[in-house]
Amino acid sequence: MLTSAEYADIVNRALTHIDIPDYLPGLYDPIRYTLASGGKRLRPVLLLAAGEAFGGELSDCLWPAVGVEIFHNFTLVHDDVMDNADMRRGKPTVKAKWDVNTAILSGDAMVSMAFKAAAGCPPMFLPEVIDRFSMMTMTVYHGQQIDADFETADAVTFGQYLQMIMGKTSALIAYPCALGALIAGASPQDVEAMFNFGNNLGIAFQMQDDHLDVYGDPATFGKNIGGDILNNKKTWLRIMAHDRCPAELAKAEAIADPAEKIAAVTAIFDSLGLRDEGERIIGRYTADAISCLDDATLTPAAKAWFIDFANTLLHREK
Amino acid sequence: MLTSAEYADIVNRALTHIDIPDYLPGLYDPIRYTLASGGKRLRPVLLLAAGEAFGGELSDCLWPAVGVEIFHNFTLVHDDVMDNADMRRGKPTVKAKWDVNTAILSGDAMVSMAFKAAAGCPPMFLPEVIDRFSMMTMTVYHGQQIDADFETADAVTFGQYLQMIMGKTSALIAYPCALGALIAGASPQDVEAMFNFGNNLGIAFQMQDDHLDVYGDPATFGKNIGGDILNNKKTWLRIMAHDRCPAELAKAEAIADPAEKIAAVTAIFDSLGLRDEGERIIGRYTADAISCLDDATLTPAAKAWFIDFANTLLHREK
Numbered sequence: 001m002l003t004s005a006e007y008a009d010i011v012n013r014a015l016t017h018i019d020i021p022d023y024l025p026g027l028y029d030p031i032r033y034t035l036a037s038g039g040k041r042l043r044p045v046l047l048l049a050a051g052e053a054f055g056g057e058l059s060d061c062l063w064p065a066v067g068v069e070i071f072h073n074f075t076l077v078h079d080d081v082m083d084n085a086d087m088r089r090g091k092p093t094v095k096a097k098w099d100v101n102t103a104i105l106s107g108d109a110m111v112s113m114a115f116k117a118a119a120g121c122p123p124m125f126l127p128e129v130i131d132r133f134s135m136m137t138m139t140v141y142h143g144q145q146i147d148a149d150f151e152t153a154d155a156v157t158f159g160q161y162l163q164m165i166m167g168k169t170s171a172l173i174a175y176p177c178a179l180g181a182l183i184a185g186a187s188p189q190d191v192e193a194m195f196n197f198g199n200n201l202g203i204a205f206q207m208q209d210d211h212l213d214v215y216g217d218p219a220t221f222g223k224n225i226g227g228d229i230l231n232n233k234k235t236w237l238r239i240m241a242h243d244r245c246p247a248e249l250a251k252a253e254a255i256a257d258p259a260e261k262i263a264a265v266t267a268i269f270d271s272l273g274l275r276d277e278g279e280r281i282i283g284r285y286t287a288d289a290i291s292c293l294d295d296a297t298l299t300p301a302a303k304a305w306f307i308d309f310a311n312t313l314l315h316r317e318k
Numbered sequence: 319m320l321t322s323a324e325y326a327d328i329v330n331r332a333l334t335h336i337d338i339p340d341y342l343p344g345l346y347d348p349i350r351y352t353l354a355s356g357g358k359r360l361r362p363v364l365l366l367a368a369g370e371a372f373g374g375e376l377s378d379c380l381w382p383a384v385g386v387e388i389f390h391n392f393t394l395v396h397d398d399v400m401d402n403a404d405m406r407r408g409k410p411t412v413k414a415k416w417d418v419n420t421a422i423l424s425g426d427a428m429v430s431m432a433f434k435a436a437a438g439c440p441p442m443f444l445p446e447v448i449d450r451f452s453m454m455t456m457t458v459y460h461g462q463q464i465d466a467d468f469e470t471a472d473a474v475t476f477g478q479y480l481q482m483i484m485g486k487t488s489a490l491i492a493y494p495c496a497l498g499a500l501i502a503g504a505s506p507q508d509v510e511a512m513f514n515f516g517n518n519l520g521i522a523f524q525m526q527d528d529h530l531d532v533y534g535d536p537a538t539f540g541k542n543i544g545g546d547i548l549n550n551k552k553t554w555l556r557i558m559a560h561d562r563c564p565a566e567l568a569k570a571e572a573i574a575d576p577a578e579k580i581a582a583v584t585a586i587f588d589s590l591g592l593r594d595e596g597e598r599i600i601g602r603y604t605a606d607a608i609s610c611l612d613d614a615t616l617t618p619a620a621k622a623w624f625i626d627f628a629n630t631l632l633h634r635e636k
Contacts, residue, residue, distance in 0.1 A: 027463040078426060082419045101400045101466065104422060108396060108429065109459045115433050116452040119445065126444050127437065134434040141427045145345040148419065 001305050004312075007048045008041040010058065014066050018117065030094045030106040031113070034073045037091060042313070044069040047176035049309070050194050053302035056184025063120025064129060064183060068136075068176045070117060074110035075140060075172075077103050082144075111137075125183050132182070136175035143167020150234045161239050162203065169209075170202025181296075193296035200289035201310050204282050208314055210235035211278045214266055226262035236281075237274050241265075244272055286314050319623050322630075325366045326359040328376065332384050336435065348412045348424040349431075352391045355409060360631070362387040365494035367627070368512050371620035374502025381438025382447060382501060386454075386494045388435060392428035393458060393490075395421050400462075429455075443501050450500070454493035461485020468552045479557050480521065487527075488520025499614075511614035518607035519628050522600050526632055528553035529596045532584055544580035554599075555592050559583075562590055604632050 002010075015035050020028050044065035051061035077094050079085070081103045086096035095103040118133045119126060146164040150156050177198035181191045213228040214237060228235050232253055241249045245268065252264035269275065289310055293303050320328075333353050338346050362383035369379035395412050397403070399421045404414035413421040436451045437444060464482040468474050495516035499509045531546040532555060546553050550571055559567045563586065570582035587593065607628055611621050 024460060024463045024467075026467055027459060078422055082422060104396055104400060105459060105462055105466070108426075109456060111426065111429050112452045112455040112459070115448065119448040119452070123445050126448070127441050130433065130437040130444070130448065134430045134437075137430040138427060141345060141423060141430070142342060144423055145342045148423070149342075149344055 001049060001052050001302060004040070004042075004045050004049075004309060007045040010048065010062065011041045011044040011065055011069055012038075014062055015069065018066065018070075018113065026098075026102060027106055027109060030077070030098055030102055031110055033097070034077055034094060034106075034110070035070065037073075037089060039089070041069055043072050043172050043176045046173060046198065046309070047180040049305060050177045050180025051184045052180075053298055053305065054181050054184035054186040054190060056180065060122050061180055061183050064118045064133070064179055065176070067114045067116075067118030067120070067133065068172065068179070070110050071114035071133075071137060071140075072172050074107050074114060075144075077107040077110065079144070081107075082148075121183050128182060129179060132175055132179055136171050139167050139171035139175075141167070143169070143171065153234075155242060156234045156239050158236060158239055158243075161234065161236055165203055165206040166199060169206040170199045173202035173205065174198030187297070190296045193292050196295070197289050197292040197306065197310075200285050200292060201313065204285035204289060204310075204314055207236055207278065207282050207285065210237060211275075211282065214269060215275055226258075226266070229262050229265045230258055237269050237278065238265075240274060240277075241268050241272060282314065286310055319367060319370050319620060322358070322360075322363050322367075322627060325363040328366065328380065329359045329362040329383055329387060330356075332380055333387065336384065336388075336431065344416075344420060345424055345427060348395070348416055348420055349428055351415070352395055352412060352424075352428070353388065355391075355407065357407070359387055361390050361490050361494045364491060364516065364627070365498040367623060368495045368498025369502045370498075371616055371623065372499050372502035372504040372508060374498065378440050379498055379501050381435045382451070382497055383494070385432045385434075385436030385438070385451065386490065386497070388428050389432035389451075389455060390490050392425050392432060393462075395425040395428065397462070399425075400466075439501050446500060447497060450493055450497055454489050457485050457489035457493075459485070461487070461489065471552075473560065474552045474557050476554060476557055476561075479552065479554055483521060483524040484517060487524040488517045491520035491523065492516030505615070508614045511610050514613070515607050515610040515624065515628075518603050518610060519631065522603035522607060522628075522632055525554055525596065525600045525603065528555060529593075529600065532587060533593055544576075544584070547580050547583045548576055555587050555596065556583075558592060558595075559586050559590060600632065604628055 020032055022028075047065040047068055048058060048061050051065075052058060076088060080088060080093035081095045081100055084095075085093055087093065093103070094106060098106075115130070115133065118129055121129045143164050143166065146160065147168060150160075150164065174195045175198070178191050178195035181194045186194075210228065213223070213225065213235065216225060218225050228238075232238070238249070248268055249265070252261065252268055255261040255264055290307050293306055296303075298306070338350060340346075365383040365386055366376060366379050369383075370376060394406060398406060398411035399413045399418055402413075403411055405411065411421070412424060416424075433448070433451065436447055439447045461482050461484065464478065465486060468478075468482065471478075492513045493516070496509050496513035499512045504512075528546065531541070531543065531553065534543060536543050546556075550556070556567070566586055567583070570579065570586055573579040573582055608625050611624055614621075616624070
């Protein structure tokens with residue numbers, strides 16, 4: 001197997017070879033801009049790695065991997081419209097650089113490109129790949145709808161939070177793991193085990209993201225610390241604080257000054273021991289993810305690859 | 319072969335059997351609302367008819383037909399966001415009845431449902447069906463982008479107008495005709511002939527729609543006469559008038575009173591003889607569509623079915 005960086009490089013090269021026409025710049029320039037903005041290509045890397053881990057050919061897995069990456073990038077484009085966000089990863093969003101209609105239409109086109117790329121798998125796997133790919137997309141939309149419903153919900157349970165992040169975050173990690181195994185001709189048990197690995201890893205990943213928003217190092221996090229707190233976002237920290245001391249939380253969240261609000265809410269999280277508790281829960285989901293690998297018929301080297309991937313992902317600081 | 323109404327009935331029954339979950343009403347209620355709003359189901363009817371015309375099984379064609387109809391309905395949901403439209407066919411749009419974000423997310427989910435439905439064709443045709451289905455969607459997006467570019471363009475040629483309507487309107491008529499033939503196992507020549515039939519028919523259909531906006535009978539047209547004129551929409555009538563008497567047209571379009579503006583612009587169209595000229599051009603595209611059927615190995619009865627469909631479509635008053 002290759003390294004994550006090598007798989008990412010293969011994905012990046014493939015992305016420069018997809019057929020994006022030179023005409024209609026109003027439609028295609030935003031797509032080029034979005035796909036070129038980089039990132040670590042974690043999702044297609046997992047698909048390629050899962051494919052090779054079960055003896056599949058890289059070339060059989062490449063286009064579905066590209067499809068996953070295009071779909072992931074599409075979700076960012078439409079999310080930024082729905083969240084009215086002007087910046088992402090330090091660059092203007094499509095909606096800000098162009099306009100809302102451009103972001104809607106270019107995003108729509110990316111979905112078709114994603115399905116077309118996914119359909120580039122070997123024909124014998126095509127019915128199942130399309131079925132799982134569309135399930136993946138629907139699961140993401142479910143997560144987005146649950147998240148939207150949170151905005152008007154008074155209390156959100158940790159269980160509802162898990163449902164939400166299994167859609168918005170885990171689906172795009174779990175399905176690529178399963179798709180790679182599937183295209184390699186792995187058994188249904190192996191496909192399932194890889195899905196479960198990705199699902200748990202995705203939960204740990206999102207919980208870590210919430211954690212870093214409060215306890216990350218501002219120098220390496222890449223976003224401003226406390227952004228979720230300022231938006232009263234229903235992260236697991238806020239859900240637990242709301243559960244345990246709703247009155248204090250409401251008081252802290254009512255503070256108008258941003259820096260003071262962040263400090264007051266963080267003090268509540270601290271007093272509840274959420275920093276350590278979160279690290280324990282995240283550690284448990286990571287361990288669960290890794291133990292799912294025991295259910296898959298992986299070589300020791302392949303298993304080590306995914307364990308290393310999980311540990312690297314969870315020890316990131318941004 | 320069945321009648322159009324019978325095929326539409328089959329599509330309507332299938333639409334009530336697609337798997338729309340009971341949970342997440344914020345996501346699924348707008349989808350149910352959109353798919354229940356009816357219409358003549360012209361696009362899936364053509365797919366089913368083309369399938370039967372070439373000896374295919376209705377059951378093999380049904381889900382791709384449903385996929386085409388779901389995709390068509392999705393385009394209306396997102397179009398209404400981009401056009402900021404509150405009413406469609408006398409009912410509130412999703413964007414108006416719910417909100418913009420709901421329309422974006424529900425629309426996105428409909429695309430996945432459409433691809434999934436399209437993938438319900440027999441597996442041997444799946445690679446080509448997915449390929450053509452995604453081409454169909456991209457062609458629609460091309461048309462929408464050309465239309466968006468028209469808004470800031472000073473002069474638009476009739477050729478550019480044709481490009482636009484071949485995307486926005488013809489693609490969703492031509493591809494269903496081709497897909498039905500394809501799934502029935504028709505030859506590439508037959509698939510191509512049916513595509514060309516649909517493409518020409520779509521052009522005639524859209525030109526007719528522009529014509530009815532000016533010369534339709536208000537009692538049967540279903541929309542207010544002159545809506546395109548009020549919006550300075552680049553219909554073929556406006557393009558020809560702009561070409562032949564730009565100064566007069568600009569003066570008429572500058573009139574503030576809506577009824578006076580419609581009367582003045584219509585008078586220009588009248589003076590240029592566009593009513594008759596349009597009918598001639600529409601008649602020519604219809605004749606071209608029908609002559610494409612000669613290139614297909616259709617039984618006389620099947621050929622008569624498509625000729626009748628074309629004539630009924632073009633003699634509609636709404």
